[in-house]
Amino acid sequence: MMRKAKEKPPNLAIKLAGISLKNPVMVASGTFGYGEEYAQLVDLNRLGAIVAKTITLKPRLGNDPPRIVETASGVLNSIGLQNVGIDTFINEKLPFFKEYDVPLIVSIAGETTDEYVQLAKTLQGEKITGLELNLSCPNIKYKRKLMFAQNPQATHQVVSRVRKAISLPLMVKLSPNVTDIASIAKMCEEAGADGVSLINTFTGMAIDVENRKPMLRQVTGGLSGPAIKPIALRMVYEVHKAVRIPIIGIGGIMTAGDALEFIIAGAKAVAIGTGNFVDPLIPIKVIDGIREYMVNNKIKDIKSIVGRLKCPKS
Amino acid sequence: MVQVDAKILENRELGSQRYKMALSAPQIGCQAKPGQFIHVRVSKGFLPLLRRPFSVHRVQGQKIEILYKVVGKGTEILSRKKGGEYLDILGPLGKGYQLPSATSKISDIILVAGGTGVASLLFLAESISVANPELSILVLVGAKNREELLCEGDFRRLGCRVEVATENGTRGYKGLVSELLEKCLPLSGDRPKPIVFACGPSEMLKMIGKISRKHRFPCQVSLEERLACGVGACLGCVVKTKGSTYTYKRVCKDGPVFDAGELIWE
Ligand SMILES: Cc1cc2nc3c(=O)[nH]c(=O)nc-3n(C[C@H](O)[C@H](O)[C@H](O)COP(=O)(O)O)c2cc1C
Ligand code: FES
Numbered sequence: 001m002m003r004k005a006k007e008k009p010p011n012l013a014i015k016l017a018g019i020s021l022k023n024p025v026m027v028a029s030g031t032f033g034y035g036e037e038y039a040q041l042v043d044l045n046r047l048g049a050i051v052a053k054t055i056t057l058k059p060r061l062g063n064d065p066p067r068i069v070e071t072a073s074g075v076l077n078s079i080g081l082q083n084v085g086i087d088t089f090i091n092e093k094l095p096f097f098k099e100y101d102v103p104l105i106v107s108i109a110g111e112t113t114d115e116y117v118q119l120a121k122t123l124q125g126e127k128i129t130g131l132e133l134n135l136s137c138p139n140i141k142y143k144r145k146l147m148f149a150q151n152p153q154a155t156h157q158v159v160s161r162v163r164k165a166i167s168l169p170l171m172v173k174l175s176p177n178v179t180d181i182a183s184i185a186k187m188c189e190e191a192g193a194d195g196v197s198l199i200n201t202f203t204g205m206a207i208d209v210e211n212r213k214p215m216l217r218q219v220t221g222g223l224s225g226p227a228i229k230p231i232a233l234r235m236v237y238e239v240h241k242a243v244r245i246p247i248i249g250i251g252g253i254m255t256a257g258d259a260l261e262f263i264i265a266g267a268k269a270v271a272i273g274t275g276n277f278v279d280p281l282i283p284i285k286v287i288d289g290i291r292e293y294m295v296n297n298k299i300k301d302i303k304s305i306v307g308r309l310k311c312p313k314s
Numbered sequence: 315m316v317q318v319d320a321k322i323l324e325n326r327e328l329g330s331q332r333y334k335m336a337l338s339a340p341q342i343g344c345q346a347k348p349g350q351f352i353h354v355r356v357s358k359g360f361l362p363l364l365r366r367p368f369s370v371h372r373v374q375g376q377k378i379e380i381l382y383k384v385v386g387k388g389t390e391i392l393s394r395k396k397g398g399e400y401l402d403i404l405g406p407l408g409k410g411y412q413l414p415s416a417t418s419k420i421s422d423i424i425l426v427a428g429g430t431g432v433a434s435l436l437f438l439a440e441s442i443s444v445a446n447p448e449l450s451i452l453v454l455v456g457a458k459n460r461e462e463l464l465c466e467g468d469f470r471r472l473g474c475r476v477e478v479a480t481e482n483g484t485r486g487y488k489g490l491v492s493e494l495l496e497k498c499l500p501l502s503g504d505r506p507k508p509i510v511f512a513c514g515p516s517e518m519l520k521m522i523g524k525i526s527r528k529h530r531f532p533c534q535v536s537l538e539e540r541l542a543c544g545v546g547a548c549l550g551c552v553v554k555t556k557g558s559t560y561t562y563k564r565v566c567k568d569g570p571v572f573d574a575g576e577l578i579w580e
Contacts (some may be wrong), residue, residue, distance in 0.1 A: 022449060032547055037567075040315050040316075041545070043316050053549075061561065061562060062562055065562075066540065068541075068548070073360060082552070254360055276547070277363075277365070278316060279402065280318065
């Protein structure tokens with residue numbers, strides 16, 4: 001009698017910038033707070049990794065409301081990096097993660113290169129898995145008017161200085177509000193980044209025509225959600241061709257199919273942002289959906305499809 | 315806080331685009347407090363994208379009720395749902411009304427409702443009358459016109475005194491419910507100050523906040539804001555509150571009920 005050999009379950013584990021992840025599905029900065037808020041609804045230990053809300057040296061109050069407005073298949077936000085600041089983060093938010101077995105990536109933002117370096121050094125001794133430099137928040141005005149991620153030299157400088165200051169795995173979060181995102185990603189690679197996260201939100205706006213007023217108090221904000229997915233995907237595709245460091249694909253991921261598109265375009269991991277607001281279980285459903293896809297398509301290891309887009313030869 | 319697929323038991327139009335929906339959600343009902351809300355995914359797809367928040371209007375055994383008015387795409391889709399369908403809901407969320415303690419000796423409780431803001435106040439009236447049957451409750455219900463008045467009978471059945479205001483004067487006092495409040499206040503004499511609970515449009519709450527400051531009575535207001543996550547994670551729903559200068563608090567987590575004195579009205 002023939003016995004069907006028991007299939008080995010597909011392998012979703014990956015190594016990202018030296019970090020071992022159970023699966024390639026993370027939650028994106030700013031959409032998952034400091035983990036506590038969602039812990040009652042989601043088994044945090046099942047997530048590939050958590051990227052915490054961006055923190056700054058000093059606490060920030062954030063922008064005046066309204067800060068959020070829904071648009072066609074998207075969300076505009078202008079939170080303004082409201083956060084408790086690094087000291088309170090370390091003393092009050094970090095201990096929460098001790099209970100969990102999930103990699104924690106801490107996102108930081110400064111107004112100057114020195115601030116990034118100071119933040120990174122402060123976190124070096126803490127129990128965290130990695131750092132993400134948020135060079136791309138569209139909601140705070142830097143002294144130089146541009147975001148770091150819109151200036152190749154500034155990007156190179158901040159990444160290389162932080163790289164020299166710390167040994168933690170180092171990711172850089174890029175802005176889509178640039179003409180050539182691949183060249184910025186290359187800068188990050190040259191400067192010693194271990195990976196790039198893309199993308200942050202697109203600047204956008206919405207208007208209440210009855211009152212001729214902007215829907216957001218700050219007039220403009222950052223667009224996220226399914227509306228930006230095709231552009232995010234194209235950017236991951238372009239960056240994958242340009243760099244060898246791993247890419248975390250972000251932008252409008254709601255389903256396993258969305259996540260797989262990013263993986264095939266070249267992302268080694270993905271992160272869910274706005275999807276958490278729609279259904280806190282989306283990250284878990286995406287993980288389960290990727291596994292099911294792998295079983296159905298006889299894919300043994302997720303790594304084997306990263307960047308394996310089959311383009312017809314021209 | 316839990317996430318459940320709740321069966322719709324009933325979705326009934328009350329007239330003038332107002333609906334009452336009953337859901338089977340015992341896990342939420344057993345925890346819910348007056349002023350808390352549920353966050354409802356109105357569509358299984360991604361249009362609209364975000365959930366919509368609704369105050370818990372009533373809890374009866376296994377059943378929770380919400381009361382809503384069709385104001386946009388989300389509520390329009392909700393209004394077409396039928397009994398037997400399921401809705402993905404999160405709840406109970408937020409910090410509700412601070413109930414007067416059973417032992418406190420206070421005079422009147424005044425509830426001020428504007429439009430569908432009445433939803434959470436019925437739940438509050440029920441809870442107060444169960445916990446503290448001695449207390450007398452005066453309810454001021456406001457609406458644009460008589461057709462849009464809600465829950466008057468429900469409050470009377472609980473033994474509350476009810477006064478009505480309509481903007482066009484088709485029933486009760488002609489004018490705003492906040493004006494009616496000022497008229498009803500026991501301003502002088504030895505009567506202790508009332509406690510006021512209010513829920514309705516922000517303009518109305520702002521006026522009631524002003525009245526409470528002027529006459530120095532404690533007042534809790536339940537705010538309505540656009541929400542994204544609903545659980546305190548995104549910081550999208552904040553209101554300005556008093557601090558050393560000011561701070562922002564989350565309507566979905568630190569509220570939706572706030573002390574009127576704590577808020578900085580813009
Ligand atoms: C409300 C909100 C707050 C955000 N805050 C941050 C933040 O603090 N730091 C950051 O790097 N990205 C932040 N983002 C961007 C997300 O991490 C993500 O890059 C972006 O929303 C695109 O992904 P999505 O379409 O899945 O949401 C925020 C996004 C939203 C919607
Ligand atoms: S809606 Fe996200 S914090 Fe309130």
